[in-house]
Amino acid sequence: MKRGGGGIFFFIGCPTRFLNSVGYPRRMRLLRWALAPLSPLYGAVVRARNRAFDRHPERSITLPVPVLSIGNLTSGGTGKTPISLFLAERLQERGWTNAILSRGYGGHRNIDPMDVHPGSDPSLTGDEPLMMAQRLGPGRVVVGRKRLNAGLRALALEPSPRLLLLDDGFQHRALNRYLDILLLDGVRLWGKGSMLPLGDLREPMESAQRASALVVTRGNRAPREEILAWWERFGSRGPVFWVDFTLGALRSFANDERILLPGASPGPLFAFCALGHPESFYADLMLAGLPWVGFRSFRDHQVIGEARLRSLAREAQESGAVALVCTEKDAVKLRPQETCGLGVPIWVAEQRVVGAEGLLDYVSDQLRLLD
Numbered sequence: 001m002k003r004g005g006g007g008i009f010f011f012i013g014c015p016t017r018f019l020n021s022v023g024y025p026r027r028m029r030l031l032r033w034a035l036a037p038l039s040p041l042y043g044a045v046v047r048a049r050n051r052a053f054d055r056h057p058e059r060s061i062t063l064p065v066p067v068l069s070i071g072n073l074t075s076g077g078t079g080k081t082p083i084s085l086f087l088a089e090r091l092q093e094r095g096w097t098n099a100i101l102s103r104g105y106g107g108h109r110n111i112d113p114m115d116v117h118p119g120s121d122p123s124l125t126g127d128e129p130l131m132m133a134q135r136l137g138p139g140r141v142v143v144g145r146k147r148l149n150a151g152l153r154a155l156a157l158e159p160s161p162r163l164l165l166l167d168d169g170f171q172h173r174a175l176n177r178y179l180d181i182l183l184l185d186g187v188r189l190w191g192k193g194s195m196l197p198l199g200d201l202r203e204p205m206e207s208a209q210r211a212s213a214l215v216v217t218r219g220n221r222a223p224r225e226e227i228l229a230w231w232e233r234f235g236s237r238g239p240v241f242w243v244d245f246t247l248g249a250l251r252s253f254a255n256d257e258r259i260l261l262p263g264a265s266p267g268p269l270f271a272f273c274a275l276g277h278p279e280s281f282y283a284d285l286m287l288a289g290l291p292w293v294g295f296r297s298f299r300d301h302q303v304i305g306e307a308r309l310r311s312l313a314r315e316a317q318e319s320g321a322v323a324l325v326c327t328e329k330d331a332v333k334l335r336p337q338e339t340c341g342l343g344v345p346i347w348v349a350e351q352r353v354v355g356a357e358g359l360l361d362y363v364s365d366q367l368r369l370l371d
Contacts, residue, residue, distance in 0.1 A: 049173075073201055100142070107125045306337075
């Protein structure tokens, strides 16, 4: 086995990447059932890898600054990126200068690791790292296929960060971390409760014992007693935090005009997105008082492109919509020249985290112990 379990780690990521590559949602469901017999094999490989790290902790490399991992047990979106952004922004304000390390899923680059700047090409960096860089500014996000190399690159930045945030890092055990924050979607929970590819679990539930704390996203709609019982059985019994996401504004893709939410809607919207779980975006629009008259979902991280945009615009007009609306993650992949002459404007829904002050205080207190 290679140092850090690289070969097995690649295998662990394959089911998620392969399932995402075939489209969402109908073909994914069919493929899950077709590959269901592989779930026991996948689970056995994951357990063997975890045992190897448990028995040989020296395999995990420790960097000279603390690492904060934000990850989950399941495939698809649980809100890792907005939580990573929230902590990066607020910890920076509290004196913990930091950088985010990301694998850069969807990016294809010859230079690796790579610094991500607000004007970077998403085809090189991936969409989520670019979205984070546009929010945080230059020198704050590094992508790398090996997170250790990304971490070393981040530490070479000027000024050097005091803290590294490992986005989607729960399974990346080759890099040691000071805190392991585990996220759970309070609506989707554990999916089918089975391992990939039949279910949504990347790891067995007992892996939650490694987590320092549990963060339940979409907490207002979560079955709290059920989740607390699960955490008592499978988790580390660390603190539990309940947070939510809300849409704080609509931003015009054309000119950055912003409409604060809740507030006046531009009118009936046609929604589109390329997310792991698009239904969460459509629900957020409704909760923000933004009615949509139609929607179109694409596979996670997919580039929309000019031809699809024009098709979406036609569909929107036929359904009576006055505008298209997408997520910030989708918007970073749109090029201005592709949006000209669509006949309908594009609004970008800006998401924000609410109710996470307790999580921020917990992380700050734990980091203060290092001073």
